[in-house]
Amino acid sequence: MEHARRVAVFGAGYIGLVTGACLAELGHTVAVRDILPERVGLLQAGEVPIYEPGLGDMTLRNKERLRFTLDAEDAVRGAEVAYVCVDTPPTASGDADLSRVWAVVDALKGASHLLALVVKSTVPVGTGRRIRAALDAAGLGHVGYVSNPEFTAEGRAVSDFMNPDRIVIGASDPAAADLIKALHAGVNGPAVVMDVASAEMTKLAANAALATKITLANELATVCEATGADIERVTEAIGMDHRIGPHFLKAGLGYGGSCFPKDSRALHAL
Ligand SMILES: NC(=O)c1ccc[n+]([C@@H]2O[C@H](COP(=O)([O-])OP(=O)(O)OC[C@H]3O[C@@H](n4cnc5c(N)ncnc54)[C@H](O)[C@@H]3O)[C@@H](O)[C@H]2O)c1
Structure with missing residues (x-):
């Protein structure tokens, strides 16, 4: 090659x-x-x-x-x-x-x-x-x-x-x-x-954006539960808006895994 x-x-x-x-x-x-x-x-x-x-x-x-x-x-x-x-x-x-x-x-x-x-x-x-x-x-x-x-x-x-x-x-x-x-x-x-600093920031920013979408879905789920709205239908419908997008809008336990918690804390520390 x-x-x-x-x-x-x-x-x-x-x-x-x-x-x-x-x-x-x-x-x-x-x-x-x-x-x-x-x-x-x-x-x-x-x-x-x-x-x-x-x-x-x-x-x-x-x-x-x-x-x-x-x-x-x-x-x-x-x-x-x-x-x-x-x-x-x-x-x-x-x-x-x-x-x-x-x-x-x-x-x-x-x-x-x-x-x-x-x-x-x-x-x-x-x-x-x-x-x-x-x-x-x-x-x-x-x-x-x-x-x-x-x-x-x-x-x-x-x-x-x-x-x-x-x-x-x-x-x-x-x-x-x-x-x-x-x-x-x-x-x-x-x-x-x-440049180097922007690339380092892009990684933390991408994970912050994804963690924020999950958090938003969970916060909305709490309000849906209190008001009788159906979170599944709400996130399906808002996800069809191309400015929002359907991914990472599943309400559930909150975010976890090996990267989101630590990268969010790292961004917060910065
Ligand atoms: N796992 C993911 O999904 C993911 C996604 C994006 C970024 N990252 C980042 O990538 C990095 C690595 O993540 P990972 O999941 O592969 O970690 P990992 O714990 O699976 O692997 C790290 C490896 O590095 C080895 N190691 C430690 N010191 C070493 C040294 N001096 N020389 C050679 N090897 C050494 C460890 O023994 C271990 O096997 C982390 O900074 C993580 O935040 C991980």
Whole structure:
């Protein structure tokens, strides 16, 4: 493939495994690194420890170009692009714990052969600016920094990666933006290129918008219950208005999952 690259992915969790497998499917050569021996052992034995439709087959199909390792140096050796897909859980104050992200940045300090560092983990606005400064201080001023947030929904992560509504590329310079855009050649969706802080904000803003729609449906359900109106019919009818749209208007238990609560708290903390 003309634009095939060598890629190191940090984090073999939900986002890292899907990113690694999809990049291999696109023709790139990928090394995925995790710190959990059990997880890496399973992956090396050809088993995928999470269930996502299509992920197992894709991993198997691309095994020539997709490998798993515990060793950061091994993953980065010869890589042109490094992806950060580690977890960023909430701290007590609601902000994101970035210790794992910084551990990866530290592990890359000698990697002067890198062309770009891409952060897919969800991070507070301003993180990219701080990582950019750390790279510059480590003599890696030539390594482009890119914020490339993930908008996937669990259960359709592979299909969302290959057919996204949009690919958000927040880059520190135009060459890095072009590199990551080219890396996605074959993905069926438009790239939206912007500055790093705007890309970081887009991720939090998208989850805030979705969480707000769920919250609205639940608030309306309470009023419907008190007034004898039928929430199902109300949300069906308002969802037919193209300015509102039908998605994320199902009244129920409220929002949960791995991202909405923590990303809402992270936005609030900002
Ligand atoms: N899961 C989702 O639906 C989703 C959607 C969009 C964004 N995100 C964001 O993507 C990021 C990753 O989420 P996830 O669901 O994949 O998390 P996860 O917990 O499933 O996976 C993270 C992995 O990173 C590994 N890790 C930790 N430190 C490491 C290091 N120094 N080097 C290599 N690996 C390391 C962990 O062992 C773990 O396997 C988070 O910031 C999350 O907010 C998740």
